[in-house]
Amino acid sequence: MSVPPESVVPPPPGEHIGGDIPAEERTWAMFAHLSALIGAVLTASFGAGWACVVGPLVIWLVKKDSMPFVADQAKEALNFNISVAIASLVLLVLSAITFGIGLIIAIPLWVVIGIGWLVLTIIAGVKANEGVRYRYPFALRLIK
Template sequence: MSVPPESVVPPPPSEPYGGDIPAEERTWAMMAHLSALLGALVTVTFGHGWACFIGPLVIWLVKKDTMPFVNDQAKEALNFNITVAIATLVLLILSIVTFGIGLIIAIPMWVIIWIAWLVLTVVAGMKANEGVRYRYPFALRLIK
């Protein structure tokens, strides 16, 4: 049995930021998370790997006033990557202060941090692309 066209009610218009998030905004939010991978890759080729927060920082500074979802997700990515950079730096300082003995703790921790960072960054990028406001399980909320 078919429904007459006049009885079909169109869906209500979607709210721009409470409901459906535009594709462009979802893409920028995804890039805010995944740009950390690019930042780390570029700086690792020069002997460092600490610049994972530069990509999210740039995207947040450029898009924070025009795209609320990107503002939220770029801040989240920025906070997480700053947290990872601080943890890495603390382990490096521990290694230096203990004249290398701290490497017994630092090296396994770096491996764990790196794997967690990689997995969580990819998951966050996928969730942001789906329009989900992703929250990392551990991050210092330095940028509010």
């Protein structure tokens, strides 16, 4: 007898569930996080803007119905990258409004945000590959 999907309660964030998740699903979840790094390279190389969001978004849209762990982690990566993009945009607007004087604040914050983004993205990819539901700190949960 099977249990309807709506009655299955997902484990709490950070719980190790690696034994229950197939390797393929863990790998896709890792790609959902690390695809943002490829987006960052495209952004730096071609000025693609919000390219960090594209990888997690595509993986979430393609895998959300067939792989619940991937859907959860791709959504988490998407929310985090949208949050980082919003923070960067706010700093850019601050700099423009103050005619460049805001760069005194914005440049150091961009460096801190960039390093934090890189470290947290790599940690999330590793945790997802281990089968752990990773939750980013400071992420707005815009996509539910």
